[in-house]
Every structure is written in C-alpha cells, then in structure tokens.
Amino acid sequence: MEYQQTKRGMEIPRTADFDLAQTLECGQCFRWEQDGQGRFTGFAGGRRLSIREDGAAGTIVLEGIHTEPERAFWADYFDLALDYGAVRQQLCREHPDLACMAEFAPGIRILRQEPWEALCTFILSQNNNIPRIKGIVQRLCTNFGEPVGEQFAFPAPERLAGLTVDDLAPLRSGFRAKYLLSAAQLVTAGAVDLPALYTLPMEQARAMLRQITGVGAKVAECVLLYGLHRLEAFPMDVWMKRAMQAFFPGYAPEDFGAYAGIAQQYLFHYSRSHPERFS
DNA sequence: GCCCAGGTATAAA
DNA sequence: TTTATACATGGG
Numbered sequence: 437m438e439y440q441q442t443k444r445g446m447e448i449p450r451t452a453d454f455d456l457a458q459t460l461e462c463g464q465c466f467r468w469e470q471d472g473q474g475r476f477t478g479f480a481g482g483r484r485l486s487i488r489e490d491g492a493a494g495t496i497v498l499e500g501i502h503t504e505p506e507r508a509f510w511a512d513y514f515d516l517a518l519d520y521g522a523v524r525q526q527l528c529r530e531h532p533d534l535a536c537m538a539e540f541a542p543g544i545r546i547l548r549q550e551p552w553e554a555l556c557t558f559i560l561s562q563n564n565n566i567p568r569i570k571g572i573v574q575r576l577c578t579n580f581g582e583p584v585g586e587q588f589a590f591p592a593p594e595r596l597a598g599l600t601v602d603d604l605a606p607l608r609s610g611f612r613a614k615y616l617l618s619a620a621q622l623v624t625a626g627a628v629d630l631p632a633l634y635t636l637p638m639e640q641a642r643a644m645l646r647q648i649t650g651v652g653a654k655v656a657e658c659v660l661l662y663g664l665h666r667l668e669a670f671p672m673d674v675w676m677k678r679a680m681q682a683f684f685p686g687y688a689p690e691d692f693g694a695y696a697g698i699a700q701q702y703l704f705h706y707s708r709s710h711p712e713r714f715s
Numbered sequence: 716g717c718c719c720a721g722g723t724a725t726a727a728a
Numbered sequence: 729t730t731t732a733t734a735c736a737t738g739g740g
Contacts, residue, residue: 615723
C-alpha cells in the first residue's frame with residue numbers, strides 16, 4: 437500500500453481495505469484506546485502511536501511519523517504490504533458463501549504483533565472480556581515493564597520467569613497468573629522457541645505452544661494467527677463451531693487455505709452480527 | 716446482586 | 729473421546 441509523507445505524519449489511503457475500528461477493536465490486540473474523536477493511541481514494539489482517519493483527506497494519518505525506521509515499523513505492524521482487498525476477493529471467489537459475510541468486517545487487517553506479547557495477552561483473554569483484559573495488560577506493563585517515555589514496554593519473558601503467583605497479584609488476573617508464569621518459564625528456558633514458530637509446520641508449532649499450562653487449542657491458534665502472522669491459523673471457539681456448522685457444514689479450517697485466518701474473521705464478525713441465527 | 720466473558724485443566728462418564 | 733465443573737475477577 438502506498439503512502440505519502442505530510443507535515444502531520446505518514447498518510448495512507450483510507451480504502452475499504454483498512455478500517456481502524458474494525459482492526460483495533462476486534463479483540464486481536466489490547467493496547468489501543470480510542471479517544472472521543474476516533475483517534476486511536478496505542479503502543480507496540482516499544483513505540484507509541486496515535487492514528488486516526490481524516491475523512492476529508494481520505495486518508496489514515498499516522499501522526500508524527502516522519503522517519504524511515506518508524507514508517508517501516510508501522511507499515512509492518514499494520515501489514516500494509518499485503519493486499520487485503522485481493523485476499524478478500526480471492527476468498528469470496530473460492531467460497532461464495534463468504535461474500536456476504538465479508539461485508540461485516542471488510543476493513544479488518546491482521547496485525548503483526550510481537551509473539552511474546554500476543555502469547556501473554558491471549559492467555560489472559562481466556563474466559564475474560566476485552567475491557568478487563570486491557571486493564572490486566574496495562575497493569576502487567578506498569579508493574580513489570582521497562583519505562584519508555586511516559587509509558588511502559590511489555591515485560592520480557594525473563595522478567596516474569598522468576599516471579600511467583602503472589603508477585604503477580606497486582607495484576608488481578610485471577611487463575612491466569614500461573615499460566616503466565618508457565619509461558620514465561622518455558623520461553624525463557626527455550627522449550628518454547630518463539631522465532632521458530634514463524635516457520636515450523638503448523639502442527640509442530642501448535643504442539644510447542646501447548647506445552648504451556650493454560651494454552652489450549654484456542655489460545656495456541658490465536659497466538660499463531662495474531663502473534664506469528666500465520667494466516668492459515670483458524671481460531672475455533674464455541675461461536676465459530678456453530679457458525680461453521682451453520683454455514684460451512686463439512687468444512688475443515690484448512691479448507692479455507694492460506695488465508696483461513698482472514699476468512700475466520702469474516703465468519704466471526706458475521707456470526708456476531710446475526711446472533712439470532714445461532715439460537 | 717446477577718450474568719457472563721472469542722477457555723483450559725481436571726475429573727468423571 | 730466426549731461431557732461436566734471449577735476457576736478469579738470485574739465489566740455491564
């Protein structure tokens with residue numbers, strides 16, 4: 437996706453392929469907040485960003501982004517190199533029943549988040565709601581992360597590996613605290629090799645993640661999709677199982693191919709928009 | 716107060 | 729291999 441540089445920062449076209457709210461509020465990330473005017477401020481990779489739509493200019497503005505390394509970082513984070521419009525068309529062509537569903541989240545993009553942060557946040561997400569997950573993640577950063585300007589970076593696994601459940605009490609994360617420690621310990625010890633997950637065959641990658649206590653099928657799939665950008669991953673929860681049975685009987689996730697994760701998002705948002713069809 | 720959250724570990728069928 | 733329950737906590 438092309439961009440232009442202006443006084444305000446980096447600007448990219450506001451097309452149907454990139455919707456900030458759909459992308460940042462869909463439950464794939466937990467460190468973005470919207471102010472009253474549609475401006476999202478978030479934190480990733482030790483960097484802070486405010487991003488908003490400018491309807492008049494027809495652009496999405498990455499405010500204050502003026503250097504090449506910053507541009508490169510956020511272009512990668514928002515996955516600007518992938519043509520989501522083309523992917524959407526391909527998916528809808530191969531699976532016609534997806535066409536009407538894609539209308540409910542056409543501008544969603546799969547962020548390239550850091551694997552460790554995604555692992556932790558999806559462990560925290562289980563049997564939980566987004567507002568509270570955000571609160572726990574914020575307390576995790578302020579209590580154990582390195583200060584970066586006025587914010588705090590996400591704490592490294594080594595920082596957490598030596599802690600106890602009692603140490604994590606300030607997070608108020610409940611039963612998930614012990615899961616967080618299991619993840620930190622296995623990652624620090626090397627039993628869970630996060631960089632290897634980028635290229636390992638999916639089944640091996642899943643098995644590696646599931647060594648962690650508290651990482652089941654759903655969390656492992658979320659980590660692979662949202663943390664490793666393995667777009668063939670297909671997080672399967674109760675809703676998704678019902679949606680699959682209702683609309684794609686006999687389908688397996690892998691039938692959606694290399695972009696199953698994006699198809700999953702269309703299906704998920706569609707099913708959430710039509711709860712009456714699943715009662 | 717009550718219900719529930721994009722689950723998982725564990726113990727029974 | 730499938731089905732029930734506890735789990736910690738707090739948002740709505």
